[in-house]
Amino acid sequence: MRIAVCIKQVPDTEARLRLRRDERWIDEEDVPFVINESDEYALEEALQLAEASEGEVVVFTLGPERAKEALRKALAVGADRAVHLRDDALEGGDASTTGAALARAIEREECDLVLTGSQSDDVGFGATGGVIAGHLGWPHAWLVMGVEVEEEGTARVVREMESGVNEIVRLRLPAVLEIQAGLNHPRYASLRGIMQAKKKELSEVGASDLDLAPEATGAAGALTEVVSVGFPESGEGAEILEGDAEVAARQLVERLRREAKVL
Amino acid sequence: MANPVLVVLQQREGGLHRMSREAIAAGQSVAETLGGSVEAVLLGEGLDAAVEEVSAFALAKFHVVEHEALASYTPGAYVGALVEVVDAVQPSVVVLPHTYQTVDFLGLLAQRVDAALVPEVTGFESADDGLLWERPVLGGKLTSKVAVRGGASVLVSVQSGSFSADGARSGEAPVERFALSADPEPDRELLGTEEVGGDQVDLSQAGMIVAVGRGIGDGEKMSVAEDLAEALGAELAASRPVIDNGWLPRDRQIGSSGQTVSPKLYVALGISGAIQHLVGMKGSKTVVAINRDPNAPIFSVADYGYVGDLHEFTPAFTTALREAADS
Numbered sequence: 001m002r003i004a005v006c007i008k009q010v011p012d013t014e015a016r017l018r019l020r021r022d023e024r025w026i027d028e029e030d031v032p033f034v035i036n037e038s039d040e041y042a043l044e045e046a047l048q049l050a051e052a053s054e055g056e057v058v059v060f061t062l063g064p065e066r067a068k069e070a071l072r073k074a075l076a077v078g079a080d081r082a083v084h085l086r087d088d089a090l091e092g093g094d095a096s097t098t099g100a101a102l103a104r105a106i107e108r109e110e111c112d113l114v115l116t117g118s119q120s121d122d123v124g125f126g127a128t129g130g131v132i133a134g135h136l137g138w139p140h141a142w143l144v145m146g147v148e149v150e151e152e153g154t155a156r157v158v159r160e161m162e163s164g165v166n167e168i169v170r171l172r173l174p175a176v177l178e179i180q181a182g183l184n185h186p187r188y189a190s191l192r193g194i195m196q197a198k199k200k201e202l203s204e205v206g207a208s209d210l211d212l213a214p215e216a217t218g219a220a221g222a223l224t225e226v227v228s229v230g231f232p233e234s235g236e237g238a239e240i241l242e243g244d245a246e247v248a249a250r251q252l253v254e255r256l257r258r259e260a261k262v263l
Numbered sequence: 264m265a266n267p268v269l270v271v272l273q274q275r276e277g278g279l280h281r282m283s284r285e286a287i288a289a290g291q292s293v294a295e296t297l298g299g300s301v302e303a304v305l306l307g308e309g310l311d312a313a314v315e316e317v318s319a320f321a322l323a324k325f326h327v328v329e330h331e332a333l334a335s336y337t338p339g340a341y342v343g344a345l346v347e348v349v350d351a352v353q354p355s356v357v358v359l360p361h362t363y364q365t366v367d368f369l370g371l372l373a374q375r376v377d378a379a380l381v382p383e384v385t386g387f388e389s390a391d392d393g394l395l396w397e398r399p400v401l402g403g404k405l406t407s408k409v410a411v412r413g414g415a416s417v418l419v420s421v422q423s424g425s426f427s428a429d430g431a432r433s434g435e436a437p438v439e440r441f442a443l444s445a446d447p448e449p450d451r452e453l454l455g456t457e458e459v460g461g462d463q464v465d466l467s468q469a470g471m472i473v474a475v476g477r478g479i480g481d482g483e484k485m486s487v488a489e490d491l492a493e494a495l496g497a498e499l500a501a502s503r504p505v506i507d508n509g510w511l512p513r514d515r516q517i518g519s520s521g522q523t524v525s526p527k528l529y530v531a532l533g534i535s536g537a538i539q540h541l542v543g544m545k546g547s548k549t550v551v552a553i554n555r556d557p558n559a560p561i562f563s564v565a566d567y568g569y570v571g572d573l574h575e576f577t578p579a580f581t582t583a584l585r586e587a588a589d590s
C-alpha cells in the first residue's frame with residue numbers, strides 16, 4: 001500500500017505575530033515554522049499503517065523553499081519519499097487551488113490512500129482534504145480518530161462528532177482521510193533517522209509538471225482573495241492586572257472577592 | 264434581479280439543528296445587502312416536523328429533498344443532491360451553518376459546483392464590487408477579510424454565534440418538493456456510535472474550573488495548576504492539545520469536541536482562546552486569563568488578565584489565595 005500524506009508548514013502557534021506591510025498577511029520574517037499539528041498525527045498514522053502492510057509513505061507539501069524543512073523532518077521521522085510542490089505560480093491560493101494541485105501530484109504517484117490533517121493552524125479552511133477527494137473521485141472523511149484497513153478493500157474509520165461522541169463508518173478504499181489531532185502519539189526523529197533522511201528521495205514538481213496553467217492555479221487562479229488581515233477588536237476586553245506576579249496575584253484575589261464576588 | 268441566496272439547513276433525526284436558524288438569519292441579512300431573495304433547502308427523510316418549523320420563516324422558496332438515501336448523512340449522497348439543487352437555483356451565495364457535518368462535505372461541494380469557498384465566516388461588509396467576508400485565521404489571533412473574484416458564486420459557512428437566531432425573520436415559506444434526477448449515492452456505511460472517554464467526569468456542574476493550555480509546556484509541570492485548583496476547590500480541566508499530549512485524561516477537555524461548562528470562575532492558564540475552546544467555556548460567569556501573549560484572543564472573553572509567565576503567576580496566585588483565606 002502506498003500512502004500519501006499531505007503536510008503543511010505553518011507558523012508555530014506560539015509565534016508573536018506582526019502584520020506584513022500590505023496588511024494582507026503576517027510578516028513571516030523571524031517567525032518559526034513547524035509542521036501543522038494535525039498533519040503530524042496524519043504522518044504517524046500513515047507510518048503505522050505502512051508498517052502493518054509493508055507499505056510506503058510519500059509526503060507532499062505545497063509551499064515555498066522553507067517548506068523543505070518540513071519534508072526533511074517527515075523523512076527523518078520515517079517517511080520513505082517526499083514531493084515538494086515548489087513553484088511561485090502555485091503559491092497564494094486557497095483550499096480549492098491547493099487541493100487541486102495536491103490531487104494532481106498524488107495522482108502521478110498512484111497512491112492507495114491519502115491522509116491529510118483536519119485543519120491547518122494558519123488559514124484553517126478544514127476543506128483541502130475534501131477538495132482533494134473531489135478531484136480524485138474518492139470517498140473521504142473529516143475528523144478521523146481511528147483507522148483500520150480491512151481485508152475487503154474497505155476501511156473502518158472512527159470520526160469525531162460534536163460533544164463527545166464518535167461515529168464509526170466504513171469507507172471504500174482508496175479514500176482520503178482527514179486526521180484529527182490526538183488519535184496516536186507522533187514519534188520523534190532519531191539521530192539515525194535524521195542521517196538516513198539525507199539519502200531519501202526529495203523531488204520537486206512545478207505547475208507545468210502538474211499540467212496546471214499558471215493563471216489557473218495559486219493566487220492567480222483562486223476565486224478568493226484575502227484583502228486584509230488585522231488584530232480583532234477585543235470588545236470590552238479584560239482588565240489587565242499590572243505589576244509583578246505577586247502584586248498582581250494579590251490584586252486579583254481582591255477583585256475576585258469584592259468585585260466579582262466569586263470567592 | 265440578483266441571484267438568490269440559498270441557505271442549506273441541517274437536521275438530525277427530523278429535528279432542525281440549532282444553527283440552522285442562525286444560517287437563515289445570516290442568509291436573510293446577506294440578501295438584504297445584495298438585493299435578491301432567500302431560498303432554503305433541507306435534505307433527509309421523514310422531515311415533516313422540521314418542514315413545518317422552517318415554513319414559518321420569511322423565505323421565497325423552501326426546497327425539501329426527501330429520499331431514503333439521505334436518511335442518514337453521508338457526504339457523497341448529500342453533495343450529490345446539493346449539486347442538483349444548486350444547479351436549479353443558481354445562487355449567488357450559499358450559506359451553511361459551520362458545523363462538523365458541514366465542514367465534512369464543504370470542500371467536496373465546492374469542488375463539485377466550482378464555487379469559491381469561504382469557511383467559518385463571522386461577519387461580512389459590503390465593498391465596491393461585492394461583499395467582504397470576515398473569518399478568523401491563526402487560531403483567532405487575526406481576522407481576515409476575503410473577497411470573491413470575478414462574480415463567482417460562493418459557499419460560506421457561518422460560525423456559531425455570529426448571526427443571532429432571533430434575528431431570523433418569520434413569514435411564510437412556500438414548500439417545494441425537489442425531485443432529484445439521480446438517486447443520491449451514500450459513500451459511507453454507518454456502523455454505530457461510541458461515547459468518548461468511558462467513565463465521564465461531569466464538569467458541567469463545577470462551580471470553579473482551572474483550565475490548563477499548551478502554555479503549561481510540559482505534563483510534568485502540571486503541579487502548579489493542581490495546587491491552584493486545590494486552593495480554590497476547583498476542578499482541573501484543559502484545552503485539547505493538553506489532552507492530545509496525554510497530560511490529562513480526555514474527559515477533562517473543554518470545547519467543541521469536549522465538555523461545555525459554565526462555572527462562576529474559570530481560570531485559563533496558557534490557553535490562547537481558539538474558537539473551538541471558547542464555545543465550551545464562554546458561559547462562565549467570571550473568566551481569568553494568564554497568558555504571556557498580550558494579543559491572545561482569550562483576553563477578549565476574560566474579565567481579568569495577567570500578561571506574563573504562568574509558572575510565575577500561578578504559584579503567586581495560590582499563595583495569595585491561601586493568605587486571604589487565613590486572614
Ligand SMILES: Cc1cc2nc3c(=O)[nH]c(=O)nc-3n(C[C@H](O)[C@H](O)[C@H](O)COP(=O)(O)OP(=O)(O)OC[C@H]3O[C@@H](n4cnc5c(N)ncnc54)[C@H](O)[C@@H]3O)c2cc1C
Binds near residue numbers: 477535
Ligand atoms: C474540529 C476541531 C475541534 C476542536 N476541539 C477543541 C476543543 O474541544 N477544545 C479545545 O481546547 N480545542 C479544540 N480544538 C483545537 C483548537 O483549535 C486549538 O488548537 C486549541 O484550543 C489550542 O489550545 P491552547 O490554547 O492550549 O494552545 P495554543 O493555541 O498553542 O496556545 C498556547 C498559549 O499559551 C501561551 N503561553 C505559552 N507559554 C506560556 C507561559 N509560560 N505562560 C503563559 N502563557 C504561555 C501562548 O502565548 C499561547 O497563547 C479543536 C480543533 C478542531 C479543528
Ligand SMILES: Nc1ncnc2c1ncn2[C@@H]1O[C@H](COP(=O)(O)O)[C@@H](O)[C@H]1O
Binds near residue numbers: 009039098117118119
Ligand atoms: N500547502 C499545503 N501543502 C500540503 N498539505 C496541505 C496544504 N494546505 C493544506 N494541506 C493539507 O490539508 C489539511 C487541511 O488544511 P486546510 O484546508 O487549510 O485547513 C492540512 O492539515 C494538510 O494536511
